[in-house]
Amino acid sequence: MSSSRLPIFFNPAADSWTTSPSESTDLVTAFHRKLPGYAPTRLVPLDDIAKELGVAAVYIKEECNRIGVPSFKILGASWGTFRAVAQKLNLPLDSDLAAIKEATKANPITLFAATAGNHGRAVARVGSILGLPVEIFVPAGTHPDTVRFIADEGARVTAISGSYDEAVRTASDEAERQSGILIQDTAWPGYEDIPNWIVAGYTTLLTELTTQLPAAHPAPTHVLAPVGVGSFASAVVSHYKSSSSSSPSIITVEPDTAPCLHASLRASHPVSVPTPFPTILAGLNCGTVSSTAWPLLSAGVAAAATVSDAEAHEACIALAAQGIDAGPCGAATLAALRRCCADAEARGRLGLGAGAVVVLLGTEGGRGYDAPRGVAVEDVEGVARELVRIESTNLTGAGAGAKGEAEVGRWIAAWLAHRGVETHVVEEVPGRPSVVGVVRGTGGGKSLMFNGHVDTVTLAGYEGDPLSGDVVDGKLFGRGAADMKGGLAAAMVALVRCKDAGLRGDVVLAAVADEEDLSIGTEQVLRAGWTADAAIVGEPSNLGIVTAHKGFVWLEVDVLGVASHGSRPDLGVDAISKAGYFLVELDRYAKRLEQGPRHPALGPGSVHASMIKGGEEASSYPAKCTITVERRTVPGETAETVREEVDAILKRLEAEVPSFQYELRVTFERSTFDIDRAHPFVSLVSQKVEETTGAKPTFLAEPFWTDCALLSDAGIPVVIYGPKGEGLHAKTEWVDLKSVETVAETLTAVAREFCK
Structure with a gap:
């Protein structure tokens, strides 16, 4: 397990906290039973997994077929839609489906929703059941299968260029403009009734679960729930924490890249987090906790964990081996349980011992997605190898077939997010992202930027496999190994090493696109306001300090x-x-x-x-x-x-x-770029290079051009300092891994002195 990863959040007070009993759910249950195809979903014992994790029992609530949709979401969407339509048309709450259909014939209503996954499909299905037109808005990067499934339900699907939160705003605006009804499970001031009704709809699942547990384990000790905006998890907290009997510990799980609840719990108040990149945990890729969910979650959640896409993918595989059809959001709860059980502190604090009875809320069935890359690697060699294995040939400079920077940008963002590093994406040109990672200081110190480009020249003409990431005699081979994924790996690792240094100033990583062509990446990062009091560019310099170039x-x-x-x-x-x-x-x-x-x-x-x-x-x-x-x-x-x-x-x-x-x-x-070798920042870098290597550094002036010039033009004192390597733009390329670690150590030392 990554030692530097974002820690689990614990709330010891949650286990003794209770809330007032919720309203009767009889009407909700009765409504769901009227829906065509309704039947309780399975609660399946996972005996092999319980044995693997050293607990008494693990059960999963399998939601692979809920009223014809592979997700629990239709429970909330159907009840929320029914209540909203009934309110708009002044219909009694015991109205049947035929009465609803008849009433809407005379008073046509369009349903609107935003989704990154299953919610939109659920709303579309409800619309088809009730004979209502549906318009769904999806964020950028939504998987094509997701869009197709929603459209197959008869809904009109519109993709926007922004995030999930922006899709919600768009859906809300369109609902208001067209006098329709927004069916959304996230609440905000002035929009709370429908989200509350959606949450009430989820209680049918929990009522089923209560009756399905065997006599040997009549009540769970732990319940794991996924969090997007937190509506479903708030239903779980409300259900269990309003019981007069001993309640289970509620553990939540979110994607590393969208930890809005985790961040809010750490801040002790709701905060929004950026969600710039797609994740296979699409239904959980939300940046803001629902306003109605927050009070329950902040008080009633015992622990909040985050997982990577790779961990969710591995959990899908493990569940499939047990005969469970689960998608990444459905398997995320198992990924979180595995994480908690592998962490000695978490296991002890949460009581996940031999007597634990764990229920996993597997909220979705299997679906298509691209298998993700792991982000657990910690050391510079591992990070550099992963970077080299991801093709990132410059879209405009490398010719036909170039892959561009999107995939490597996603991986860098996921790697940083896995470690709790504040991560932003600058992407003025679609498909050409630059990733900015920030380790915030306490205030009052100087800031330092590590700059490195993620793109490479063409793979054409390379001898052997340009994406092998092979290591031979301490040298990492592959296109971009020296230019400059080795230096970028050193910068990424150094940034994370600064997390717990107690620095006053910020340390910023700018992993930029397009240096091999027009350098739009660094230009856009600067234009977006990301600057610093000094910078180091990690281009390969054979451990020398470059103070000038043409x-x-x-x-x-x-x-x-x-x-x-x-x-x-x-x-x-x-x-x-x-x-x-x-x-x-x-x-x-x-x-x-x-x-x-x-x-x-x-x-x-x-x-x-x-x-x-x-x-x-x-x-x-x-x-x-x-x-x-x-x-x-x-x-x-x-x-x-x-x-x-x-x-x-x-x-x-x-x-x-x-x-x-x-x-x-x-x-x-x-x-051109030219900095006086007597400049105080140059002297500091020189001092730290000497301390790290044991030898005075060589000062260099180079004939090539780098992004140093752009940083210098912006008034930032900057030098190049990078690892040893050869074969830049040539038929074979390599970087010396020992020198990459040396660069990481030096960058860390410079940051700790400059930003203290």
């Missing part, structure tokens, strides 16, 4: 001709031939730069032609020849000075070469 300017020169048939030289002007004059002058320009003034660390600037394009067919004079030029710059040179130099060459050719015409434009530019 910039570049991209230009395009259109040499203009006159198109004509190849047989008419009297009419045509050959743009390609005319371009030759420019290429000759460009070569002379390159030689002048090479022999001209030199920067003391970086040497001279340079220039070369990168691409040439012209002509359309063999028998025509080309009207245009376009030459792409790259000019590598040193401090003091800018895009404007470079343009002036190139334009001077072209103007001279225009004056000297008959029919020479041109157009010149700067298409892209990046500034």
Whole structure:
């Protein structure tokens, strides 16, 4: 088990807390029994799992087929919808389904809901039973199968670009605009009746459960419930904590990436958490606890645990081996029980010993999802290997078939969330996420950013498996191992090591997209307001400290001709031939730069032609020849000075070469980077490198460009410090793992001094 992971929250007072008995559920039960296909779901003993975990018994309430839907959600959705429609049409609560249908014929009503999983399908099914139109809004990243199942129930499904919470707001706005009814289990001030009715609908499951336990175990000692917005869990707390007899300990489970209840319990008041990435625990991917659920959960939950997607997936497999059809949300309770039993403190504090009788509320049946990667790895080697095994070829720079940064971004966010690190996603361009992790200081200290890019160049031309993550003689092989997933792994591990350091300043990780092309990732992170008092970029530097590197300017020169048939030289002007004059002058320009003034660390600037394009067919004079030029710059040179130099060459050719015409434009530019080696931050990094390695560091100036320049342009003192490696952009690439650990130790040491 990960030692750095988000700890279980304990509330010892919950076991002795009670609440007043809830209203009679007779009407609810009677209503559900009228629904077509109603029957109690199974309570199944899991004897092998009980033996594995060292408890007396484990039972699971299996919700793989509840009124034709593979989830308990229809219990709440149906009762909540019935009550809302009955209220709107002034119908008595003992009305049957036929009466509801008849009344809505004369008074058409549309139902609205938001969902990341089963709730929307349940509302859609209720709509089909009652003959009501349904509109469902789903957040970005919703699994295609989920959308299809909802649509198959007859609902109209609309995907939005935002999170679950944003989908709820959209559904609410549409319900109000169209005078429909919002059927949502999350409450907020002014919207509480329907969520309360939905919660009441869940009590049918708990009533069934009470009658299904065998005589040997008439009452559970522990009940585990999943939490999305907390409505179902609040029904569980209300049901058990209003009993006059001894009540069980209620344990809740949430995704690592959406722990809204866990975060609220730690804060002692409701807080919202970001939910930027999809999870296989889709029905639990909620950022805000329902306002009506919070009072019950804050008082009545004995422990709140979080689990990773991988743990939920493993629990699905374990339940399938016992003949239980459970999806990830349904299996999450087993994942949480396993976590609690594997944690000596949790087992002891919760009384999960040989006499424990545990009920798992398995809230959904099996469904399709993509098997997740594990996030338990703690050490730099494990993290680096996982990063290398995830293809993240740059979408725009690596050509056709590039995967982009989405998958690696999801994994980094999940890895950070598993450890309780505040995690944000900056994604101005869909599919190009940059992940920001923050270890907050206590206040009053300086902040430090670790910056590293997640994208790689193309896999084409790599010898062997570019995603192997193989380790040979202490070297990790694979595309991106050196450039720069080794340095990124060091930064991730260093960030987590700062969690318990008691620092006053913030430590920020910026795992950015697109450095291999236009560096939109770091630009977007800065634009989103993520900055720091200093930064370290983990590009491979062989454990040296890079304090300067070149910039570049991209230009395009259109040499203009006159198109004509190849047989008419009297009419045509050959743009390609005319371009030759420019290429000759460009070569002379390159030689002048090479022999001209030199920067003391970086040497001279340079220039070369990168691409040439012209002509359309063999028998025509080309009207245009376009030459792409790259000019590598040193401090003091800018895009404007470079343009002036190139334009001077072209103007001279225009004056000297008959029919020479041109157009010149700067298409892209990046500034140089140069920090004084006497800067206090450089001195601090140098000191910590020496303390970690036992040797004075080498100071370097490099000809390539990195995101350092963007950070420097933003006024952030920055250096490059990264591991040893070779084969950047080459046919074989590797990083030295010992040096990756050295970088992690150094970054941690710098943060502890700089941010103290």
